[in-house]
Amino acid sequence: MIKINNLNFGYSKHQLLFKNLSMQLSNGHIYGLLGKNGAGKSTLLKNLAGLVYAESGTLDVLGFNPAKRQPALLEQICFIPEEFYLPSVKIDAYVKANAAFYPNFDHPYFTALLAEFDIPVGQKLINMSYGQKKKVIIAFGLATNAKLIIMDEPTNGLDIPSKAQFRKIMASALTEDRCIIISTHQVRDLDNLIDTVIMLDENSVALKASVEEITNKLVFKRVKEIDDKVIYAEPSLAGYNAVMPNFHQEDSKLDLELLFNAVLAEKNKLKPIFN
Amino acid sequence: MNNTFNIQRFGLLLKRQWLEFGKIYLISLLVALGVIITFYGLALWKNIVGTHAFSERDLHFREPLFLIFGFIFISIIASNYFAHLGQKPKAIIDLLIPASTFEKFLTGIFFTSILAIASFVILFYLTDLAFVSKLRSLYHSVSSVTTYTDASGKEVKSIDNIMYFFSKNSPNLFKPLYAVPFFVTSIFLVGSIYFNKFHYIKTAISVMIFSGIWSLIIFKSGEFLFEGKVLIESEEMPLNNVSRSDGEILGVLLLVVLTAIFWSITYVRLKEKEV
Amino acid sequence: MEFRDNKAIYLQIAAYVCEHILLGKWKVDEKVSSVREMAVALEVNPNTVMRTYELLQSKNIISNKRGIGFFVAENALVNVKDYLKTQFIEEELPVVFRNVYLLNIGFDELETRYNTFVKETFNP
Numbered sequence: 001m002i003k004i005n006n007l008n009f010g011y012s013k014h015q016l017l018f019k020n021l022s023m024q025l026s027n028g029h030i031y032g033l034l035g036k037n038g039a040g041k042s043t044l045l046k047n048l049a050g051l052v053y054a055e056s057g058t059l060d061v062l063g064f065n066p067a068k069r070q071p072a073l074l075e076q077i078c079f080i081p082e083e084f085y086l087p088s089v090k091i092d093a094y095v096k097a098n099a100a101f102y103p104n105f106d107h108p109y110f111t112a113l114l115a116e117f118d119i120p121v122g123q124k125l126i127n128m129s130y131g132q133k134k135k136v137i138i139a140f141g142l143a144t145n146a147k148l149i150i151m152d153e154p155t156n157g158l159d160i161p162s163k164a165q166f167r168k169i170m171a172s173a174l175t176e177d178r179c180i181i182i183s184t185h186q187v188r189d190l191d192n193l194i195d196t197v198i199m200l201d202e203n204s205v206a207l208k209a210s211v212e213e214i215t216n217k218l219v220f221k222r223v224k225e226i227d228d229k230v231i232y233a234e235p236s237l238a239g240y241n242a243v244m245p246n247f248h249q250e251d252s253k254l255d256l257e258l259l260f261n262a263v264l265a266e267k268n269k270l271k272p273i274f275n
Numbered sequence: 276m277n278n279t280f281n282i283q284r285f286g287l288l289l290k291r292q293w294l295e296f297g298k299i300y301l302i303s304l305l306v307a308l309g310v311i312i313t314f315y316g317l318a319l320w321k322n323i324v325g326t327h328a329f330s331e332r333d334l335h336f337r338e339p340l341f342l343i344f345g346f347i348f349i350s351i352i353a354s355n356y357f358a359h360l361g362q363k364p365k366a367i368i369d370l371l372i373p374a375s376t377f378e379k380f381l382t383g384i385f386f387t388s389i390l391a392i393a394s395f396v397i398l399f400y401l402t403d404l405a406f407v408s409k410l411r412s413l414y415h416s417v418s419s420v421t422t423y424t425d426a427s428g429k430e431v432k433s434i435d436n437i438m439y440f441f442s443k444n445s446p447n448l449f450k451p452l453y454a455v456p457f458f459v460t461s462i463f464l465v466g467s468i469y470f471n472k473f474h475y476i477k478t479a480i481s482v483m484i485f486s487g488i489w490s491l492i493i494f495k496s497g498e499f500l501f502e503g504k505v506l507i508e509s510e511e512m513p514l515n516n517v518s519r520s521d522g523e524i525l526g527v528l529l530l531v532v533l534t535a536i537f538w539s540i541t542y543v544r545l546k547e548k549e550v
Numbered sequence: 551m552e553f554r555d556n557k558a559i560y561l562q563i564a565a566y567v568c569e570h571i572l573l574g575k576w577k578v579d580e581k582v583s584s585v586r587e588m589a590v591a592l593e594v595n596p597n598t599v600m601r602t603y604e605l606l607q608s609k610n611i612i613s614n615k616r617g618i619g620f621f622v623a624e625n626a627l628v629n630v631k632d633y634l635k636t637q638f639i640e641e642e643l644p645v646v647f648r649n650v651y652l653l654n655i656g657f658d659e660l661e662t663r664y665n666t667f668v669k670e671t672f673n674p
Contacts, residue, residue: 030595051370051550069546070278075373085364087295097294100287101373167593172586174596192559192594212601215558222556251558 001027001148001179002048007057009040009047016055017043019203027147028176029210032194033183034260039200041183042082045150048181049079062147075102078141080151086133088126091119095140102144110143116165131157138166142173149173149180155189163189187256197256199263207263209274211254217273219246220255231269232262245273279375288374288382296386300352307348308398314340315406322410329414329437334407337440341399348395349456353387353463354475357545361471366550380542388460403440411437423448451523454530461537468544559594563602566592568611568630571622578627582612582620609633 002025010016017040025031035041046052047059050066050073059066064073087094091114099105114121117135125133134157141149155163170193174180181198184190197214199207209217223230224239233242241255243262263270293300318336321327359365369379414437423445424430466478553562570576582588585603589596603620606612611630613623623629650660 029597046550049371051367053547053549068278069370069376071281071284071373071375072276072278074371077371079367079371081364081367083364085362085368089294093294097291098372101284101291164593168590171589171593171596174589192553192592192598195595195597211595211598220556251561253553253556253558 001025001062003058003060004047005058005060007047007059008055009043009052009057010055011043013055016203018054021057021204023198023205023208025179025181027179028174029196030170030174030180030182030194031196031198032187032190032256033181033198033200034187034256035183035200036264040203041200042152044200045079045152045181045183048148049077049150050074051079071101075104075144076147078144078146078149080134080138080141080149080154082152082156084133084137086125086137088124090124091121091136094125094136098140099144102146104145106143106145109145110139113139113142113169116169117162118165131159131162134158135162135166138169142169147178149178151180151182153184153186154182155184155186167193187260191254191256197259199260201264201267206267207259207270207274213274214259215246215252215254216249217246218259219244219248219250220252220258221250232258232266234258234261279377280381281375281378284374285378285381288372288378289385291372292382292386296356299355300386300390303348303352304394304398307344307395308402310344311340311399311402314344315402319406319410323413325413329410331437334437337403338444341440345395345399345456346459349387349391349460350463350478351475352391353460354467354478356383356387356464357468357541358474360468360545360548361474363550366548370548370550376542376546380538380545383464383541383545384538387464388457391460392456400441407437407439451527454527454534458530458534458537461534461541465537465541465544468541468548560598560601560605563588563592563594563599564605565634567602567606568634571611571626571630576622578622578624580622581618582622584619 002023004021004023007018007021008016009018009021021044033041033044043052047054048061048066050061050069053067062073062076064070066073066077089097095107095110099107099110111121114136117139119128119132119135119139123132125136128136134154138151138154155166158166167190170180170182182190182194194211196210197207198205218231220241220243222236222239223233223242223244226233226240226242229244229247230240230242231244233240235241241258243255243258246252314336318333322329322333360369372379462482463475463478466481467474470477553559567576567582570582576582583591585596585599588599588602592599603612603614607614607620609629609632610623611626611633612620614620649655
């Protein structure tokens, strides 16, 4: 569905943000895009949507080059930016103006999503809070039935019940012909929702693996003492939260935060495990 | 699917842009109407209430008003059209609307060069119609005689008591100037996408600097080429070897070419716009 | 459903389904929630639920009727108990044994305590 080949990208010619970044994404997955501030999460998403242009390399999104901004691709992309703008009209006016561009737009689904999010249909967009607007734009994006869903920090600005609603909605939105990519800092909001982790660090993909693969190869558990098997550990109340190679096929729950810090700190120890 | 132009999609885009900009556009029109009425009112109210006898000169404000205010109106509209692309959140939504860059560009031309110019002319025409009709009903005795040559070369004598703006300045007389408003809007349209902030001022300053440099080059090169030389008129080379209509054609051609160039730059900038 | 910290999510979901079957909420030959319904209810990725269902299928606890969905398998009750027993023996029993050993608790004492516990809890 998405093929990125040797992508080089930089906002200035001398300082590249991505160097020879390559990766493939397929249908039927929710990818969690992680990375430090400035690692290029939003930039990678913008590359996929054709909002910025790479220096070199090839990008294939649903068989199109996104840089050409062709309507046939644009109608299959739902992009939820972190900062967004909605005109000061009523929701139905907004839908009237924009939905027709998406041939698969599902009006009843849109209404159902708004109801799920507790958004009154007749309300003017300008009188809404940031979180409410975000819910409208998410509902609209999902109702387009686009094949590629790109979300940049979607849970930012959502209150606690909305985050739960969001997770439910995303769980139901994943179908076999859809590809969902979510970038986030709030790993706790989404850690049961994503099935594949993509971590950006040092101009490239530091880790791309499914949750299943990660927990097959690594085990996350509490230990009393750190021995030489431990790849990375953080002190906790009862000893340490540790990441270790999974020698005994133990089942453990992926701790995304711990993995994130482990990848940043111990990239060299983790690389051979995943290659 | 045609990814360059589709008439149905273009229609949808016009509708969408109208929903987005229509309100501001109508408000600008209302302001413009207010300004025109104010000028007419201030200039003519003494004649209308009868404290001051009407003379032909009282209507001389119309030509400068039409030209100067018309210029201001269409240039402001044009310099606003793509201005919002300077703001990331708005640009993202607009660039991702499933329509081709060409359609988005054409919509810009339609709103700035066709709708803006036409609506200004109509507003001016209607205001003039109202005020002059009133004057005509009050002052039957004032009349003026104009002679002009029509298209077939016949001299036409027209007698009118108080003349409407567009019959005094018959559109037929100014055909070569039709290119001017398009030229003006094309400059400000390109300015609206070229600059990220303060579009109007920056465009105006650029035009001034550019035309200043251009005049200087012409002047200096003329000085360099002809200084100390005497122009000799000969049979083969009459001084005025360029007839009026040839000059007009040349001028119009220049304007048309420049307009086309500015429009192409706008299109390319829109295509290359990154967020 | 609250997820615990240390156990893989797909196994926690498996335990949840097993509990439903043991408690008789889902009976033999009845349809279990679809992958999507379960994913939405638990706010997890549908692929995780799919993994759970594949595991339960391999343990003959649920069966897949093509095109219709998943159903509680014929011998589900027996198989659930088998499955939970294996899990208990492999995962929880070692922890108990470790404590029994460390704290020097004799088997006689364990047996009496076990019998009282059963009497108090299951035969009031």
